[in-house]
Amino acid sequence: MEYNTSELCNTYADLVDVVEPIFSNYGGRNSFGGKVVTIKCFENNGLISQIVATDGHGKVLVIDGGGSTRRALIDGEIAATAGKNGWEGIICFGSLRDVDTLEEIELGIQGLVSIPVGASDDDIGESDLAINFGGVTFLPDDHIYADNTGVILSPEALDIE
Secondary structure, three states: OOOOHHHHHHHOOOOOEEOOOOOEEOOOEOOEEEEEEEEEOOOEOHHHHHHHOOOOEOEEEEEEOOOOOOOEEEOHHHHHHHHHOOEOEEEEEEEEOOHHHHHOOOOEEEEEEEOOOEOEOOOOOEEOOOEEEOOEEEOOOOEEEEOOOOEEEEOOOOOOO
């Protein structure tokens, strides 16, 4: 489904929070949305690998990577697994790599910057908790919508029709 965050902000101005404009698109989808699944981890992506291996239909993985630009949390392998398992998208408050590969995957991916150094594959981190970055608090089961213009968050699903 295609989302237009500008139109959603016009329609639901009192309901949505707007994430600060810190992200760039890296994935094969320019627009995506779904129910929020949260992870908090720092420079390791073992927990991310575990979560994207589960059914992601209708869901967006939101990762608080501490804003690190030293190691990439998302790479081609993680993105391919997420796409294969039906995830709508990934928003990563951290770095990514394999950007040419990411563009070819049918998955929305937004992140801060790219860097060739990968994260460790340790399973250190937490999931299904409130996380905060970009001026917004993300709660599990919130709904998130993203496109080339920006990222918005709502406590409930927005009627797109």
